[in-house]
Amino acid sequence: xxxxxxxxxxxxxxxxxxxxxxxxxxxxxxxxxxxxxxxxxxxxxxxxxxxxxxxxxxxxxxxxxxxxxxxxxxxxxxxxxxxxxxxxxxxxxxxxxxxxxxxxxxxxxxxxxxxxxxxxxxxxxxxxxxxxxxxxxxxxxxxxxxxxxxxxxxxxxxxxxxxxxxxxxxxxxxxxxxxxxxxxxxxxxxxxxxxxxxxxxxxxxxxxxxxxxxxxxxxxxxxxxxxxxxxxxxxxxxxxxxxxxxxxxxxxxxxxxxxxxxxxxxxxxxxxxxxxxxxxxxxxxxxxxxxxxxxxxxxxxxxxxxxxxxxxxxx
Numbered sequence: 555x556x557x558x559x560x561x562x563x564x565x566x567x568x569x570x571x572x573x574x575x576x577x578x579x580x581x582x583x584x585x586x587x588x589x590x591x592x593x594x595x596x597x598x599x600x601x602x603x604x605x606x607x608x609x610x611x612x613x614x615x616x617x618x619x620x621x622x623x624x625x626x627x628x629x630x631x632x633x634x635x636x637x638x639x640x641x642x643x644x645x646x647x648x649x650x651x652x653x654x655x656x657x658x659x660x661x662x663x664x665x666x667x668x669x670x671x672x673x674x675x676x677x678x679x680x681x682x683x684x685x686x687x688x689x690x691x692x693x694x695x696x697x698x699x700x701x702x703x704x705x706x707x708x709x710x711x712x713x714x715x716x717x718x719x720x721x722x723x724x725x726x727x728x729x730x731x732x733x734x735x736x737x738x739x740x741x742x743x744x745x746x747x748x749x750x751x752x753x754x755x756x757x758x759x760x761x762x763x764x765x766x767x768x769x770x771x772x773x774x775x776x777x778x779x780x781x782x783x784x785x786x787x788x789x790x791x792x793x794x795x796x797x798x799x800x801x802x803x804x805x806x807x808x809x810x811x812x813x814x815x816x817x818x819x820x821x822x823x824x825x826x827x828x829x830x831x832x833x834x835x836x837x838x839x840x841x842x843x844x845x846x847x848x849x850x851x852x853x854x855x856x857x858x859x860x861x862x863x864x865x866x867x868x869x
Contacts (some may be wrong), residue, residue, distance in 0.1 A: 559586050567596045604636070604660075637705070638690040638852035646690040646703065646852075655687050657696060657703070666696055672707065672714045672723040682722055685709035689852035691741050702760050702772075704746040706736045706852070713739070713748060715760045715772055724772050726758060739852055740798040742807045745777075749796050749809060753837060755779040755829070783827065783837045791817055799854035801828075802845045808856065809837055810849050810868065824868045842866035 561569075570593055573579045583593035638646040643661035646668075648654050655668040672685045690705035696718065703716045711725035712734055736748040745757040759775040788794055793814040801808055807829040815822040826847070827837035846867045847856050859867070 560588065563588075563592045563595075566592045570596050637687045638692070640692040640695040642695045644692065644695040646687065646692070646705070648687060652686050653684075657692075659695075664696075666718065668703070668716060669720065669722050672709055672711055672725055674711055674725040681710075683710045685711075685714060685723060689739060691739050691746065691852045693741050693746075702746075704739055704741070704748075704758065704760075706739055706748070712736050713758070715746075715758070715774060717760070717762065717772060720772070724760075724774070726756075727774050727776055737796045738798045738854075740800065740807075740854065742798075742800045743804075747798055747807060749798050751794075751796070753781050753783045753796070753809070755781055755809075779829075779835045781829075781835060781837050788813065789815070791815060792822070797849040797851070797854045799847065799849070799856055801840075801842070802856040802858045806840070808840060808842075808847075810847060810854070812849070826866070826868070 566589065570579065570582060573582055579593060583590040635648040635651065636645050637648060637655075643659050645658050645660060647656055647658045649656070653670055655670065657666040657668065658664070668687075670684060671682045673680055673682050685705075686708045687705045688708055690703055693702040694700050699718075701718060705714050705716070705723070706712065707714050707723075713726040713736055714723035715726070716723045735751045737751055739746060739748045741747075745759050747755060747757045749755050756776060756778045760772045761775065762772065793816070795812045795814065797810040797812070799808050799810070800806070809827045809829070811825045811827070812821055813823045813825070814820060826840045826842050828840040830836050830838040842856075843866055844859055844864055845856050846859050846869070848854060848869050
């Protein structure tokens with residue numbers, strides 16, 4: 555036991571990588587100061603899944619089978635509709651079905667209210683319309699000055715952008731390609747990337763500007779990809795859902811296609827594609843060995859499993 559207590563930190567880090575249950579990691583970090591230090595330097599590779607409800611918010615450790623019935627989360631996290639997340643416990647949420655949008659930190663209870671209306675520039679002028687967030691993603695969490703939020707909306711516009719200090723959301727540019735049916739959105743390499751139901755991709759880069767009255771605003775650059783997709787076609791009766799996320803290394807932008815066959819009881823297969831830059835750009839089938847992907851609207855994540863030769867997994 556004395557030898558185990560003084561294991562080299564590289565060996566110990568590999569052991570900790572295999573402990574996916576939070577209870578096991580807590581017990582391991584309590585062995586001695588050395589184990590605790592190495593444990594803190596090597597945080598769990600997988601996140602917690604949040605299961606919100608009006609009664610309580612539970613957390614579930616992937617593969618560990620451990621449900622924390624009393625997490626140290628703010629009571630404001632009970633019952634809202636979650637629309638997206640960011641590291642550090644931040645979420646985009648809605649306290650009511652159609653309104654009450656905010657950024658909420660479940661750990662601290664800190665709350666940043668979001669506007670309920672979107673500003674849409676038209677040739678005849680500017681109009682403001684009510685909006686509902688379907689899914690949203692942050693560039694970085696507040697209070698960073700680089701915090702930007704992009705949302706897939708139900709409104710007169712399909713995409714909207716916001717930064718702290720703005721009293722309205724700003725719609726996506728109406729010039730060039732217009733995103734009309736965005737299925738998912740992610741933040742990758744400094745750009746907000748949105749995919750449509752036909753696999754086309756539009757990337758947006760909001761930049762901070764100031765209006766004539768000095769109020770903070772945004773200008774939005776954009777780049778569109780009219781993409782060809784390699785792979786199997788949809789079978790009759792199948793429904794396809796699309797998810798965007800960076801790869802575990804952050805080097806690639808991935809699209810996961812989930813094929814659902816209601817007649818056969820649900821999901822029947824997945825396909826994973828990588829954005830291949832070039833002329834023309836295209837979605838290429840992606841071999842994701844050694845990675846595990848968790849997919850959901852505006853919150854998909856990829857992680858290394860620690861086993862490079864193992865097949866990839868999707869949840």
